[in-house]
Amino acid sequence: MVSGPSSTSTTRSEEGMHPGKLPGGRSVVYVIDDDESIRFVLNGLVRSVGLHVETFESPKDFLAFPKYDAPSCLILDVRLRGESGLAFQQEAQQCGVRMPILFITAHGDIEMTVKAMKAGALDFFAKPFRDQDMLDAIAHALKRDAERRESEHALATLREAYDTLTQREREVMKLVVAGMLNKQIAYELHLSEITVKIHRGQVMKKMGSRSLPDLVRKAEALGIDQKQPSSN
Missing domain, CATH: 3.40.50.2300 (Response regulator)
Known part of the structure; x- marks a missing residue:
């Protein structure tokens, strides 16, 4: 009524x-x-x-x-x-x-x-x-x-996940979504390829991504620069 x-x-x-x-x-x-x-x-x-x-x-x-x-x-x-x-x-x-x-x-x-x-x-x-x-x-x-x-x-949840990444994992994630291979990332960050693989696995796990395209989409939503570093 x-x-x-x-x-x-x-x-x-x-x-x-x-x-x-x-x-x-x-x-x-x-x-x-x-x-x-x-x-x-x-x-x-x-x-x-x-x-x-x-x-x-x-x-x-x-x-x-x-x-x-x-x-x-x-x-x-x-x-x-x-x-x-x-x-x-x-x-x-x-x-x-x-x-x-x-x-x-x-x-x-x-x-x-x-x-x-x-x-x-x-x-x-x-x-x-x-x-x-x-x-x-x-x-x-x-x-x-x-x-x-x-x-x-969804964006807030994504930011919370990103905040759980270590500084090194963020560096690896940025280069991964830029399209660089593990060996290229290893060279760029002065790490072993095995170490890069471990960091990459942690990034995928913490960000809840099962594929590279999904990780790239999430990086775009977060505004992460996806340009490859310029070679000296």
Whole structure:
């Protein structure tokens, strides 16, 4: 059941004020709009499809609220009381808020839409909007955020693995992904070929790579220079 307007400034009482993962792996939709009736409508619409929603009257309240560890998106009104949604879009990025943004406005125009989209907005809706259009946009935004989070998690895991390598193993890895043979690496690092093989095996094990192409892909993700050292 959708609660009445008097209780829609936020749904924080449903899950509490503590950030973390939501039951059932649910995603979160945040809403910033100074119009209580719009917050009420979006609160009911989002909850009708089983998503968690948090609504706010101002950007300040949104920034102060601990964010959930879940795929998220933000529905943001362009014109807020005494503030600009477009300006807050930039502020949010500077504050590390990277979730997709869907803009809504009762005063939209082409110039405003172009500015919002160039700044990274995912979509733009004029009030009144069709419920299904909004739900489709939310689903797309949440999918994109889930993909971003998955990619960032994979990269963080990769960096943790790389951090376990010794300095020598990193040197060997760099030359391996540059395409050098063991005997070439041995010559370059003034090591025996047997020692290079041991280091190479440790690199493959610690990086969780079963093939050279996989190790090369991971090196690319880490930004490791794959150029062979120039011969003197």
